[in-house]
Amino acid sequence: MASHVHDQAHDHRPPPDEDGPLSYYETMEIAVREILIEKGVFGADDVRAAIEAMDARSPAKGAEVVARAWTDPAFKDALLVDGSAACASIGIELGPLRLIAVENTATVHNVIVCTLCSCYPRNLLGLPPDWYKAKAYRSRVVREPRAVLREFGTEVPDDVTVRVHDSTADMRYIVVPRQPAGTEGWEPERLAALVTRDCMIGVTVPKTP
Amino acid sequence: MGNDPGRGVHDMGGLPAGSVERAEHAHAPWEKRVDALMVLLGSPERRVITVDQLRRGIEQLGTEAYEAMSYYERWMASITNTLLAEGVISSDELGRRMAEVEKRGEEGAG
Structure with missing residues (x-):
């Protein structure tokens, strides 16, 4: 040996x-x-x-957090200030890692990666998908994010800024997607069903029902 | 590109690469056990190996091994190398036990 x-x-x-x-x-x-x-x-x-x-652990946890942010403005504000503390306030303990929630808006689209390894908000999303850990995604999404997003079927308009967030072991990101039009007033449980893992990585957006 | 001195094989941000392969595989039980091993060794009450040591060990595997090995194979190699380097286990006991496990040829799913 x-x-x-x-x-x-x-x-x-x-x-x-x-x-x-x-x-x-x-x-x-x-x-x-x-x-x-x-x-x-x-x-x-x-x-x-x-x-x-x-x-x-599964993306359902993350979807619960996003749906809460969509329906509770005070929670969303708290989530964007301190993701870990906001999650703890609704009973989701993330341990020592720092969670940073980044919000998609009419002018900004966020996407997350770990170029050096595979850091990922696993408490909220479960284990990362294979492609998140693989060379193609890690190499290219920081250089040509729009082209990579297109491979996921996501076309980001030219007038929308794409921001790529590179994670570390101690600092992990989650994307808060935009709430689809036509879902105003929905119950959080119904909204959560629209929020997929890939939406919270930022490679796709929630489907309009 | 890709051969910058000082850039490790893991440090791939911005390098050219092919299209994203979106097929996903379900984690095999042994892969989950490797993950669990690291979770336990890195837990605040044990701190036998930190996540930084895991990553450093993976980065030190060398280009050829890094590219040839699967994700959890890299983890397992790094965990084992770190345990050996820290003196938590010895190469003798590891070698003996691996030979035993091989001989048993059983699943050993615990």
Whole structure:
């Protein structure tokens, strides 16, 4: 066993799920987890609980926050000032990371990225999609955001400024999309159904019903 | 482009690249376990590895490995290298355990 891991050649596909022989890194995951459990760093129950918490997170949480912002101006103001504190005020704890909510308006369209890695508001959106972590998006969205948005079917008018926000581990962004016309007076639950993950990343906008 | 001295392989903002591949795969159980491992190791009450150490470890994998490995393979390599460097686990015990796991050939989903 090498003391440093760096030279295992693999293809880009994730390993097949549980069928066939274990891959090198699947084997490593099992070995490391077992050793850490034996050393008392954490328990097997902790691993299960962490996975359950991960599975429980989905873009529905973020959509709830956006719908609240659309229907409660005081909450929206608070969200734009301090995203973490505003979420905490409605019972959504984001931990130590700083959440910055950026609002789309008639003149500004926001989009988020993590060019260096894959930082993402996972407490509000769940785990990031593959493309968010991949080279094409990370490289290009900061240089040619309009072209990238077009690949998602989103055409931003020339007179609208596109702002790209590059996340870090400690500072994560979420986009508050514009509320679609014709949805004034809707209940928050109904509005939340219009708010998709991609709207909150900023690569699409909510569909007008 | 892409060969700037001082620019790591991870530092790809602004470089040319192909179109965005929008197909998504569901996370495999082992990928979720790697994620959970990092969540636990980085939790405020444990702080065995910080998220910055995870990222540094990924950035140090080298261009060839970085590009060849899948996302959670990079995480696993970085987590393991950091645990070894910090002396949390030894390469002997890791090597022995990996050989055992391989021999068992079981899923080990915990």
